[in-house]
Amino acid sequence: MSGKFAALAGLALITAGCAPATEPVASAAETERTSVVASPELATSFRQSAFLEKCEDFDEWDKPAPPFELLGDTWYVGTCGISAILVLGEDGHVLIDSGVEAAAPLVLDNIRALGIDPRDIRYLLMSHEHFDHVGAHAALAEATGAQVITSPEAAKVLASGKVSADDPQADIHPAMKPVKVDRIVSDGEVLNLGGKEFTAHLTPGHTPGAMSWTWNACSLPWQPPVCRRVAYVDSLSPVSADDYRFTDHPAVVADFRRSIAKVATLPCDLLATPHPSSSGMLDRIKDGGLLDGAACVDYAKTIEERLNDRLAKERR
Numbered sequence: 001m002s003g004k005f006a007a008l009a010g011l012a013l014i015t016a017g018c019a020p021a022t023e024p025v026a027s028a029a030e031t032e033r034t035s036v037v038a039s040p041e042l043a044t045s046f047r048q049s050a051f052l053e054k055c056e057d058f059d060e061w062d063k064p065a066p067p068f069e070l071l072g073d074t075w076y077v078g079t080c081g082i083s084a085i086l087v088l089g090e091d092g093h094v095l096i097d098s099g100v101e102a103a104a105p106l107v108l109d110n111i112r113a114l115g116i117d118p119r120d121i122r123y124l125l126m127s128h129e130h131f132d133h134v135g136a137h138a139a140l141a142e143a144t145g146a147q148v149i150t151s152p153e154a155a156k157v158l159a160s161g162k163v164s165a166d167d168p169q170a171d172i173h174p175a176m177k178p179v180k181v182d183r184i185v186s187d188g189e190v191l192n193l194g195g196k197e198f199t200a201h202l203t204p205g206h207t208p209g210a211m212s213w214t215w216n217a218c219s220l221p222w223q224p225p226v227c228r229r230v231a232y233v234d235s236l237s238p239v240s241a242d243d244y245r246f247t248d249h250p251a252v253v254a255d256f257r258r259s260i261a262k263v264a265t266l267p268c269d270l271l272a273t274p275h276p277s278s279s280g281m282l283d284r285i286k287d288g289g290l291l292d293g294a295a296c297v298d299y300a301k302t303i304e305e306r307l308n309d310r311l312a313k314e315r316r
């Protein structure tokens with residue numbers, strides 16, 4: 001057990017914003033409400049290596065995974081195959097993506113395993129409006145009471161449960177349980193929760209309503225003080241139903257290219273993606289860690305190549 005986690009037992013968090021070194025530890029009343037308390041026994045399963053032991057590349061979407069720290073206040077609480085990201089804050093927490101419907105209890109278990117009360121989650125955000133990333137939104141919105149926040153295009157899909165007719169995969173995704181959308185955000189809009197800021201980036205391409213999010217992940221009080229820029233970037237994969245051709249939809253391709261260019265310029269010390277393996281998360285953990293200032297640029301390049309390959313194939 002690392003020293004960091006030895007200090008976890010019985011100790012409360014939380015920092016917000018990007019200056020944890022100078023912020024006083026939260027008052028007793030605050031810590032009671034938002035504390036993260038883990039036993040030393042549990043702490044070993046919070047390491048990134050525990051995820052590698054349980055999960056494989058492109059693993060099952062509903063396979064239980066142990067939660068682990070991405071960096072400081074930012075945690076992975078998803079399944080082996082689908083990400084769900086929990087960001088801890090003094091005034092409540094933020095969850096990005098919920099996963100397939102069957103993942104709801106797994107994500108909730110992971111949140112509780114960290115000592116977090118799901119009802120302290122204030123915002124439920126998303127990457128894109130497909131059942132493998134928002135299929136559990138209805139269940140998690142109910143369990144947490146969090147505000148569901150999404151893009152204008154995705155809002156229609158979440159509210160109806162039906163994938164947009166403009167979606168390249170329109171006819172191949174099952175319907176989802178509808179969920180009430182509480183707030184719609186525009187490109188560049190910043191959500192503020194207790195001083196912690198989350199910037200919404202509209203990155204359409206894979207779906208019309210796809211989004212990416214950036215924020216500063218900051219260390220917990222007992223960790224060496226540091227903040228890093230996290231980018232949770234959408235899949236942006238150019239896949240579709242069999243009869244859909246991107247070349248027939250120049251506006252979609254133009255959106256795609258704008259999104260790719262945007263991703264390359266995001267503040268990005270640590271990249272995470274809705275399918276962990278799309279950005280090589282397991283390999284990157286194996287190779288020494290997820291901090292990589294070039295990750296978003298590299299990811300954008302890879303996506304651009306995939307899009308170009310797809311368009312070339314359609315022209316043949």
Ligand SMILES: [Zn+2]
Nearest residue numbers: 128130206235
């Ligand atoms: Zn998708």
